[in-house]
Amino acid sequence: MQCPQCAGILGETQYENIPVHTCAHCGGEFMTGVALASIVTARETTLPADMQNALADAKPFAGIPESQKQRALNCPSCNCPMTVLNYCGDSGVFVDRCDACHGLWLDQDELEQIQILMERWSSEAPSKLRSIAAQLEESRKTAAQSTQAHFRQSRFAFINALMNRFLDAA
Numbered sequence: 001m002q003c004p005q006c007a008g009i010l011g012e013t014q015y016e017n018i019p020v021h022t023c024a025h026c027g028g029e030f031m032t033g034v035a036l037a038s039i040v041t042a043r044e045t046t047l048p049a050d051m052q053n054a055l056a057d058a059k060p061f062a063g064i065p066e067s068q069k070q071r072a073l074n075c076p077s078c079n080c081p082m083t084v085l086n087y088c089g090d091s092g093v094f095v096d097r098c099d100a101c102h103g104l105w106l107d108q109d110e111l112e113q114i115q116i117l118m119e120r121w122s123s124e125a126p127s128k129l130r131s132i133a134a135q136l137e138e139s140r141k142t143a144a145q146s147t148q149a150h151f152r153q154s155r156f157a158f159i160n161a162l163m164n165r166f167l168d169a170a
């Protein structure tokens with residue numbers, strides 16, 4: 001396969017024991033949605049501290065900026081157009097998804113960014129959840145309506161599990 005970003009050749013590698021195709025030249029990565037969901041929930045890799053610090057103040061970001069919309073990459077697997085998506089609806093990490101085969105393209109470091117966001121969300125959510133539960137449920141519903149199945153996993157499944165636990169305890 002050829003890199004959609006720089007036309008380099010993609011090689012197959014493993015991340016958290018899951019196969020991904022990476023470009024040695026630009027560092028981009030291609031994988032299935034199922035593979036990405038497995039990677040962000042596997043959490044076996046300890047991410048570099050400087051990368052974690054850089055993302056420590058990241059705020060939720062909804063929507064897609066114009067600069068991202070203009071990317072127009074083609075899928076390295078089936079050559080169909082890819083659409084830019086905001087991972088999990090408001091993560092502010094933008095991934096390209098193939099309209100046809102649903103393969104995902106991540107630029108260099110985006111996979112790690114997603115993983116860091118998920119880990120931080122998992123560790124911070126319990127203390128904050130009570131005060132913003134209604135808000136969360138609202139954004140969860142909105143995201144579920146507008147987001148593809150592969151992107152609904154991880155964060156929103158986690159919110160659901162937590163909210164159910166609070167309801168049980170009440």
Ligand SMILES: [Zn+2]
Nearest residue numbers: 003006023026
């Ligand atoms: Zn490349």
Ligand SMILES: [Zn+2]
Nearest residue numbers: 075078098101
């Ligand atoms: Zn494709």
